[in-house]
Amino acid sequence: MGNVLRKAVEDRRKKLIDKLIAFKIYKKGDKHLFELSLTELENEYRSLRSHCHPHNGFGSIK
Numbered sequence: 001m002g003n004v005l006r007k008a009v010e011d012r013r014k015k016l017i018d019k020l021i022a023f024k025i026y027k028k029g030d031k032h033l034f035e036l037s038l039t040e041l042e043n044e045y046r047s048l049r050s051h052c053h054p055h056n057g058f059g060s061i062k
Contacts, residue, residue, distance in 0.1 A: 013041055
């Protein structure tokens with residue numbers, strides 16, 4: 001069970017890193033994205049989405 005959870009966390013981290021890179025975000029402070037925890041990545045992505053207009057091209061309806 002531990003390996004399944006570990007893989008799920010790592011997969012989620014990779015997806016969030018890819019999404020942040022799409023927004024041209026490579027670091028948070030002095031840390032690279034791959035150094036951040038899942039929680040830190042989720043917080044960064046949530047913060048970014050709250051500042052973006054919903055029709056700016058990322059996930060907009062076209």
